[in-house]
Amino acid sequence: MSNALRVDHDGAVATLRLNRPELHNAFDAGLIASLTTTLEALGADPAVRVVVLAGEGPSFSAGADLQWMRAMANASQEENRQDALALARLMRTLDELPKPTIARVHGAAFGGGVGLVACCDIAIAAEGARFGLTESRLGLLPAVISPYVIAAIGPRQARRWFASGEHFDAATAQRIGLVHQVVAADALDAAVQAQLALLGKAGPVATASAKALVRDVLALGADRDALDGANAGLIAALRASDEGREGLSAFLEKRAPRWTAAH
Secondary structure, eight states: OOTTEEEEEETTEEEEEEOOGGGTTOBOHHHHHHHHHHHHHHHHOTTOOEEEEEESTTOSBOSBOHHHHHHHHTSOHHHHHHHHHHHHHHHHHHHTOSSOEEEEEOSEEETHHHHHHHHSSEEEEETTOEEEOGGGGGTOOOTTTHHHHHHHHOHHHHHHHHHHOOEEEHHHHHHTTSOSEEEOGGGHHHHHHHHHHHHHHSOHHHHHHHHHHHHHHHHHTTOHHHHHHHHHHHHHHHHHSHHHHHHHHHHHTTSOOGGGGGO
């Protein structure tokens, strides 16, 4: 892992911090690769139940490093394609991570930084946070992150923000669905901790499976027979699992389930 990334562990919670504060945590190829491999490792670590994504310094992430972008402008089309595929792998890894994820957003979240927010399961922003899908100002588009941003804010909103490249505030980000909660800057950590407490009370397998359930429902779409079969299979497996049995027993016995002690 590079110095541009830091991981802090607190029990079952891993906080992944973008650590290029002097560049507002802008991406380059090295940070993208480090983020991807670190997320893969955290996803496979049974001791980790939740991943928090945060930024050091004044910003969450200002998107692409301009020096890196300048270099890629002089690279071949195939080199640019491979570079874009590396970013796509990062976004998919975060989106499909088999652990709940929380974005702790402050300062600037532009371009690929918005993509990271959209890929997280829960996004909490400080009131002063600023957002922008600013690629069109450079004659580009947020193509790689578009599946995740469109899933978060919907196609109607995406058509505006992709085309205009304009900045928007945290209240707008909440209104269009990019973030779930907006709090005062000095309440940001407390809001993240409140979500961690809620996740800690839920079953680890259930919370890890939640995003897969949403993805599968969307993928099966109008095939109701396949959807009913898949959902019946999922709930049957959860009910028969050790976690499902413990959750039901704890509820009936009016006690906390065992997994809360490990959080």
